[in-house]
Amino acid sequence: MPVFVTGRQARAFAARRGWSLAATEVGTLELVRVERWLADPVRRRVPAGAVLEAWNFFEDLARGLGEERRLPRQRAAHDGAYDKLCAGECDDWTPDERRAALELLAAGVRLWGSAP
Numbered sequence: 001m002p003v004f005v006t007g008r009q010a011r012a013f014a015a016r017r018g019w020s021l022a023a024t025e026v027g028t029l030e031l032v033r034v035e036r037w038l039a040d041p042v043r044r045r046v047p048a049g050a051v052l053e054a055w056n057f058f059e060d061l062a063r064g065l066g067e068e069r070r071l072p073r074q075r076a077a078h079d080g081a082y083d084k085l086c087a088g089e090c091d092d093w094t095p096d097e098r099r100a101a102l103e104l105l106a107a108g109v110r111l112w113g114s115a116p
Helices: 007-016 031-039 048-065 076-086 095-114
Strands: none
Touching: 031 048, 031 095, 048 076, 048 095, 076 095
């Protein structure tokens, strides 16, 4: 899976292969911020935007690789955590929602680390 630091790198990669990008806007996935939070979730504040983007990315990555089983099966606690994450209300997570978010994101980071 190609990974790029800048949009320019992605455009050059596509151009060399004769491809055009489906979208021109550039977004970044801030996994470093997510990993820092995962390393010390008690003392660090949830980086809500980075966590939401990572959550969505990890779900897409798992589906794209056919590795959905590598992420935890999502239950009510995951749904609650995700809904509050979208609403910017991470501070209101229940302990179960917090555990569910940590579990999914840690599994996603492991999946990303093992991706081809």
